[in-house]
Amino acid sequence: MNDFIVQLLEANGYRKTRLLAILRAIQATYFHIPKEAITLLSRLLGLPVSHIISVVDFYSFFHSTPRGQYDILFSDSITDHMQDKQNLMNYFSHQCQVGIGQVRKDGRVSLDNTACTGMCDQGPAALINGYAVPRLDRPKIDLIAKLIEQELPLAEWPETIFQVDDLIWKTGLLLNSRLEPGESLLAADARGLNATLNEIDQSKLRGRGGAGFKTALKWRLCASEPEQERFVVCNADEGEPGTFKDRVLLNRYADWLIEGMTLASLLIKSQQGFLYLRGEYLHLFEPLQAKLAERRRNGLLGDNILGKGWSFDIEICLGAGSYICGEESALIESLEGRSGIARNRPPYPVTEGYLNKPTIVDNVETFIAAAHIAIQGGNWFAAQGTEQSSGTKILSISGDTPQPGIYEVPFGTPISAILEDCLAEDVLGVQVGGPSGTFISNREFHRRLAFEDLPSGGSFIIFNRQRDILEIVRNFTHFFADESCGFCTPCRVGTILLSEQIDKLYDGYGSVGDIVALQELGHLLKTNSHCGLGQTAANPMLNTLARYPAIYQSKIKFPHFGPGFNLDEALQAARKIAHRDDSEAHLSQSGD
Amino acid sequence: MTQTFMLDGLAIPFEDGQTIMEAAIAAGHYIPHLCYHPDFTPYGSCKLCNVNVNGKICTACTFPAMEGQTVISESEEQNTDRQRITQMLFVEGNHFCPSCEKSGNCQLQGVAYHLKMTDDHFNHQFPHREIDASHPDILIDFNRCIFCALCVRASQEEDGKDVFAISGRGINKRLIINSDSGQLHDSELTVNDRATHICPTGAILIKHTAYQVPIGDRQYDHHSISEVSMEQDSSAP
Ligand SMILES: Cc1cc2nc3c(=O)[nH]c(=O)nc-3n(C[C@H](O)[C@H](O)[C@H](O)COP(=O)(O)O)c2cc1C
Ligand code: SF4
Ligand code: SF4
Ligand code: FES
Numbered sequence: 001m002n003d004f005i006v007q008l009l010e011a012n013g014y015r016k017t018r019l020l021a022i023l024r025a026i027q028a029t030y031f032h033i034p035k036e037a038i039t040l041l042s043r044l045l046g047l048p049v050s051h052i053i054s055v056v057d058f059y060s061f062f063h064s065t066p067r068g069q070y071d072i073l074f075s076d077s078i079t080d081h082m083q084d085k086q087n088l089m090n091y092f093s094h095q096c097q098v099g100i101g102q103v104r105k106d107g108r109v110s111l112d113n114t115a116c117t118g119m120c121d122q123g124p125a126a127l128i129n130g131y132a133v134p135r136l137d138r139p140k141i142d143l144i145a146k147l148i149e150q151e152l153p154l155a156e157w158p159e160t161i162f163q164v165d166d167l168i169w170k171t172g173l174l175l176n177s178r179l180e181p182g183e184s185l186l187a188a189d190a191r192g193l194n195a196t197l198n199e200i201d202q203s204k205l206r207g208r209g210g211a212g213f214k215t216a217l218k219w220r221l222c223a224s225e226p227e228q229e230r231f232v233v234c235n236a237d238e239g240e241p242g243t244f245k246d247r248v249l250l251n252r253y254a255d256w257l258i259e260g261m262t263l264a265s266l267l268i269k270s271q272q273g274f275l276y277l278r279g280e281y282l283h284l285f286e287p288l289q290a291k292l293a294e295r296r297r298n299g300l301l302g303d304n305i306l307g308k309g310w311s312f313d314i315e316i317c318l319g320a321g322s323y324i325c326g327e328e329s330a331l332i333e334s335l336e337g338r339s340g341i342a343r344n345r346p347p348y349p350v351t352e353g354y355l356n357k358p359t360i361v362d363n364v365e366t367f368i369a370a371a372h373i374a375i376q377g378g379n380w381f382a383a384q385g386t387e388q389s390s391g392t393k394i395l396s397i398s399g400d401t402p403q404p405g406i407y408e409v410p411f412g413t414p415i416s417a418i419l420e421d422c423l424a425e426d427v428l429g430v431q432v433g434g435p436s437g438t439f440i441s442n443r444e445f446h447r448r449l450a451f452e453d454l455p456s457g458g459s460f461i462i463f464n465r466q467r468d469i470l471e472i473v474r475n476f477t478h479f480f481a482d483e484s485c486g487f488c489t490p491c492r493v494g495t496i497l498l499s500e501q502i503d504k505l506y507d508g509y510g511s512v513g514d515i516v517a518l519q520e521l522g523h524l525l526k527t528n529s530h531c532g533l534g535q536t537a538a539n540p541m542l543n544t545l546a547r548y549p550a551i552y553q554s555k556i557k558f559p560h561f562g563p564g565f566n567l568d569e570a571l572q573a574a575r576k577i578a579h580r581d582d583s584e585a586h587l588s589q590s591g592d
Numbered sequence: 593m594t595q596t597f598m599l600d601g602l603a604i605p606f607e608d609g610q611t612i613m614e615a616a617i618a619a620g621h622y623i624p625h626l627c628y629h630p631d632f633t634p635y636g637s638c639k640l641c642n643v644n645v646n647g648k649i650c651t652a653c654t655f656p657a658m659e660g661q662t663v664i665s666e667s668e669e670q671n672t673d674r675q676r677i678t679q680m681l682f683v684e685g686n687h688f689c690p691s692c693e694k695s696g697n698c699q700l701q702g703v704a705y706h707l708k709m710t711d712d713h714f715n716h717q718f719p720h721r722e723i724d725a726s727h728p729d730i731l732i733d734f735n736r737c738i739f740c741a742l743c744v745r746a747s748q749e750e751d752g753k754d755v756f757a758i759s760g761r762g763i764n765k766r767l768i769i770n771s772d773s774g775q776l777h778d779s780e781l782t783v784n785d786r787a788t789h790i791c792p793t794g795a796i797l798i799k800h801t802a803y804q805v806p807i808g809d810r811q812y813d814h815h816s817i818s819e820v821s822m823e824q825d826s827s828a829p
Contacts, residue, residue, distance in 0.1 A: 039772065050757035050770040057760040322761075339761070344636045344654040486739070486765040489639050493680035496763045497714050524676050527649050528639050 004029065005040050016045055019055055019337030020320055023062055024279075028129070031107075032066040051338075058339035058485075060114065060321035061130065061279050068103050068110030070148050072096075075125040077116035077241045078475040079398045079461060085124040088136050089113075095145040109148055115323060115479060116241035117280045120398035120461070121167050121405045129154055130282040134164055162283060166248045167405025170421055172392040173384055174365075175253075175408050177372050182300050184259050184374040188266060189308065191374075197223075197267050200370055202378025204390040209235055209326075209363035210433065210457030211532075212389075215370060218360055222350040223268040225358035232264045232273035232312075233335070233354065233361040237319055237326035239278060240434035241479060242459035245396040246364040248406050250277070250284050253368060254291045258314065260367025262301065263374055265312040268360060273314040276331050279321050288316055323483040324533050328361040329353075330485065341487045342531035363457070365394055385411035389450040397422050399431075399462035407460075409449065416445040418460065426464045429547070434459030435476035436536035439543035469551050470506045473540045477502050480537035491534025494525040498538060508557045515552055519545065597661035606657035613641060613652040616665070617825050622818035623665050624674055624703055626681075626792050627740035628653035630825045632749055635741050638681070640674050640703065675707040683714045684763070686721070686735035687793075693802040694794030696810025700738060702817030717763070724769070726777035729799050730788055736795040737767045743796060747787035755781045767795070 008025050012018040019041075026037050033056045042049045056062040074080070074089045089111075093100055096109050103110040119125035122134035128144070131154065140161065147157055168175065188196040201216035222230060234257065238246040249257060261273045277285060292314055295301040303311045322340050324330045330340035332354050353359020369391060373381050382390045389411035398404045401422040409418060419427055429441045432449070433456035440447060440454070447453050463472060481495035501518050504510055522538030522545075529535045545552055575585050596603040599616055606615035611634060616623050627638040634653045641652040644664040652665065664670060681687075681700060689695050721734035739758055747755040759768045771778035781788060783798060790796075807813070811820055 048754050048757065048770045049772070050754070050759070050768050053768055054757050054759035057764075057766075324761075344634070344651070346656065481762060484762040486760065486762040488637050489677050489680050489684075489738075492739075492763060492765065493684045493714075493717075496717065497680070497683075500715060520676075524673060528642050528673055528677065530636065530639065530651075 001030075001034070001036060002040065005037060005044070009041075009044055014045065015337075016047060017335065017337045019045070019047070019052070020059070020334065021318065023052075023056065023059075024318060024320060027062055030066070031069060031071065032063045035064075054339055055337070058322065059279075059319075062320055066103065066107060068098070068108055069151075070109045070154075071127075071129055072109065072111050072144075073114035073117075073127045074111070075115075075117040075119060075123060075127075076113040076475070076479075077120055077123065078472055079120040079242065080116075080124040081471075081475065082399065082467070083124045085136075088124055088138070088141060091138060092141050092145070095141055096148060108151070114280075114321065115239070115483060118238055118244040118247050118278070119164065120242050120244055120396065122165060123398075127280065127282075130279065131162055132164055132280065132283050133161055164247075164251070164283060166252050167403075168248065168252075169397075169403050169405045170407040170409065172408035172410060173381070174369060174372060174392055174394065177376070179256050179259060179371060179375065181255055181259065181295065181298060182306055184263050184371040185266065185300075185306060185310075187375045188263055189306075193266055196263075196374050199378040200267075200373050203369075203373045203381035204378075204385075204388075205366070205369055205373060205381060206389065206451060207363055208365035208369065208393070208457070210240070210436075210455065212451045212455055215362065215366055218350060218362075219264060219268050222358045222360045225351055227358050228269075229357045230268050230270040231354045231357060231359040232261050232268065232270045233328075233331070233359055234261055234273070234275045234314075234364060234367060235326060235328065235331060235361050236281070236364050237276055237278045237323075237331060238281075238364075239323035239326045239483075240436060240457055240459045241476070242398055242431065242434050242461040243396045243457060244398075245394045245406055245458045247281055247284070249364050249368060249394070250281065250288065254288055255295075256368045256371055257364055258291065258295055258301065260369075260371035261314060262305065262312055263371055264360060264362070264367060266310060268358075271311050271313070273312060274335055274354070275314055275316045276325070276335060277316055277318050278326075279319040282318065285316060285318060292316070322485075323479075324485045324531075327531055327533065330531070331361060332359065339485070341485050342533075365458070386448070386450045386452060388452050389455075393449060393456065394458060395449075395456070395460045396458050397460045397462065400424060400427065400464040400467070401462050411448075411450045413449050414445065415440065415447055415449065415454070418449065419445065419462070422462070424462045424464075428463050428465045428467055429469075430463070431459065431461040431472075431540075432456050434461075435479060435540050436532065437539070439472075439540060439547070441547045469544050469548050470502070470555060473544050474499075474502050474506050476540040477537070480533065484533060484537070488528075488530035488534060490525050490528040491530065491537060494521060494529070494534065495537050497521055498525070498541065502541060505552065505555045508555065510552075510556045512556060515545070515556070595657075595659045597657055597659065597663060599663045600666045604657070604663075610657050611653060612643060612645070612650075612655050612657050612661075612663055615657045616652065617822065620822065620826070621665075622822050623652045624706060624817075625653060625821075626699060626703060626738065627742065629742055629745075629790065631786075632742065632745040635745065638738065638740055639677050642670065642673065642677075644670060671707060674703075675709050676713065678704050678707055678709055679711075679713040681738045682709075682712050683716045684719070685737065686718060692736065692794040693797060694736075696807050696813045697805075698794055698812070699792035699817060699821075700736075702812040702820070705812060706817045719763075721766070724776045726775040727779075727781065727799075728777070729783040730776060730781060731797045731799055732767075732769075732776055733795055733797065734767060736793045738793055738795075739765050739767065740792060742790045742792060743767075743787045746790040747781070747785065750786040753780045753785065753787070755779045755785075755787060 098104040119134045206212040325340035329343035401424040486492040625641040636651040636654040724732040
């Protein structure tokens with residue numbers, strides 16, 4: 001182990017900021033992070049043992065006890081559930097003789113759940129040793145079970161198992177564009193860098209990650225910081241359940257993204273960029289590295305770009321299973337090799353970001369839009385969309401539609417038109433912008449996709465009338481509780497309490513008081529949490545409670561009081577022991 | 593010209609770089625808090641000091657004071673939220689006050705009294721947390737930790753030792769100790785360290801000192817936390 005770790009540290013230049021990459025390699029080799037490894041890392045990197053333990057503890061892909069040689073994680077997104085995930089997972093559990101949440105005795109295989117893997121258009125999905133496996137069905141599971149029994153290394157498995165498709169159904173302004181490598185950089189140079197920033201300003205481009213901050217303003221603020229060292233960070237964490245458009249962009253339009261980041265580096269005068277890639281997209285890591293290498297060879301990255309004396313390079317950093325790391329300041333913490341805990345603001349990343357230097361953090365789609373605007377000009381972009389939301393938005397559409405995948409639509413498009421595009425029928429409601437966004441009912445389909453009305457980072461999940469609202473809310477609420485970083489009290493404790501309350505309702509033990517309590521708790525989380533996660537964690541419940549009070553009402557079993565459990569059911573074990581099940585052995589509760 | 597902001601209708605002077613909390617304390621106004629301590633870098637985790645700043649909720653301990661701000665702290669709304677947040681801290685851990693030797697000297701309890709908390713409101717989580725009694729002079733009962741990181745900061749910033757860290761995520765957060773065994777006796781912590789004395793709850797206790805002052809004669813038995821804390825916080829450098 002000693003040699004392995006020393007080599008690993010050498011490959012990573014003994015940089016503390018590379019801790020996640022180092023731990024990922026250790027986890028992949030030893031199927032966990034052994035204690036000795038932590039002691040060694042601590043000594044060789046000069047980091048306290050507790051720092052390393054806290055990072056291992058924080059990310060869901062790191063484990064302090066061994067996982068199986070084949071570690072299988074089933075995606076737990078609501079869309080996976082809609083695609084028969086649970087039955088398939090049980091089937092897998094049976095075929096591989098491994099319990100859910102367990103490691104098989106021989107250590108060969110382990111099975112568990114993980115948050116949405118970004119494969120909602122081709123679910124149900126799983127990760128095997130970090131690599132995405134979409135479109136699971138029984139034959140595929142049988143095959144996987146066989147390969148595991150044969151102990152065949154992943155590299156020798158049929159490639160079809162890992163085949164991820166780019167399902168693009170509708171293209172628009174951006175996806176119909178063309179861009180020759182280097183074209184936007186030359187265009188920016190010809191126009192002048194400041195004039196190019198003005199074009200981006202004129203395009204009225206707003207960040208595509210959800211919050212919608214004006215991109216040109218952010219870049220200007222960063223460029224005007226006195227500190228000379230600045231960083232460009234691409235947020236490719238894409239953790240919002242139901243979002244996968246960045247996955248497609250990273251796979252198919254990596255050139256455009258790298259170009260956009262390079263353009264940003266010219267505009268803010270930065271020499272170093274980072275691409276923070278969510279761990280679930282491990283399959284994109286090598287292709288992206290190859291793309292960076294190709295661009296370095298072609299003089300589009302590295303020193304003296306296009307012979308113009310510009311210098312900029314990009315490092316890819318992989319996440320390790322944590323939704324909160326999509327929040328920009330938590331992402332920066334993670335880039336620095338720490339747990340993903342959102343920072344206090346101010347200062348904002350544009351003034352104190354990576355290593356406390358001015359940093360811009362932007363979504364994949366934002367950089368791509370900027371590259372095209374540099375070529376086509378601001379008006380080209382501003383001509384589409386609405387007053388406050390220019391251009392188009394790339395949506396990841398999943399759920400109850402015969403055509404899940406990517407759709408590019410102009411901002412301002414009514415939801416009804418989007419539903420028509422993807423041939424959705426009998427729709428009950430749509431989760432626009434993912435669980436942290438807005439759940440709209442079928443009476444609101446005239447509403448529009450726009451920052452003025454329904455903003456979205458790209459997640460668009462469709463539910464038909466057969467779906468159970470409470471089950472959807474339950475899935476989303478548990479997601480937030482699992483992903484809370486736990487830093488602040490309202491979110492750390494509140495998301496758990498919220499999950500418990502919703503489970504109680506779902507299981508049929510709710511009372512009127514519980515609904516009042518839900519509302520109160522939701523409001524507390526929204527207003528008092530430290531960051532966007534806690535502030536939006538109650539949205540699924542609050543949104544649906546406002547729209548479907550009758551559904552919540554119908555779940556109330558005990559209108560007058562609310563026991564935390566069903567006493568009669570709790571006596572089941574006692575009845576079994578006593579071998580009686582007559583009416584005298586049952587309790588009746590008020591409200592029955 | 594001195595700069596001011598409005599706190600609950602009163603003009604509060606401040607200097608550049610001061611937080612709302614610092615300016616309020618300097619002017620003699622108490623804002624409830626647990627993770628804030630004037631000697632250490634503000635952290636902002638407990639959210640008890642949440643105040644309404646121009647319509648937005650911000651942590652007074654980290655948010656900079658600015659000219660013209662309107663800050664509301666002592667409203668019914670703020671205090672109700674604070675009470676709920678305190679109740680969350682109680683149900684998250686295992687706080688059996690009557691059997692805790694810190695009772696009466698505990699800031700968590702003091703804040704609860706101040707906010708007129710009479711019950712726990714939420715369901716108890718009853719987590720399983722071990723006790724570390726390995727150190728000859730110091731005891732840690734993790735059941736009472738509220739993850740305020742004051743011990744972490746005191747050890748780093750004043751003792752220069754880095755004995756503690758907060759690990760894990762979500763409701764599984766835990767306080768860990770920086771030593772090979774993970775146990776306190778193996779760490780560099782001593783009874784004279786600032787970190788040993790900073791804990792606002794009964795999580796870090798000094799052995800052989802319990803009940804020297806009888807319950808009933810302790811700090812918050814006779815003084816409200818607003819008085820105690822204003823006295824202590826404003827005497828800090
Ligand atoms: C909990 C949370 C998760 C987030 N996840 C992402 C994400 O996966 N991708 C993203 O681009 N932005 C995400 N954001 C928004 C970022 O904080 C930030 O606003 C965005 O990266 C800025 O880029 P933009 O201006 O290009 O949108 C998230 C925010 C929060 C609060
Ligand atoms: S709101 Fe949640 S995720 Fe954000 S800091 Fe608080 S605990 Fe962490
Ligand atoms: S042990 Fe005490 S001081 Fe340390 S984090 Fe827990 S509550 Fe705070
Ligand atoms: S005192 Fe400000 S958040 Fe704890």
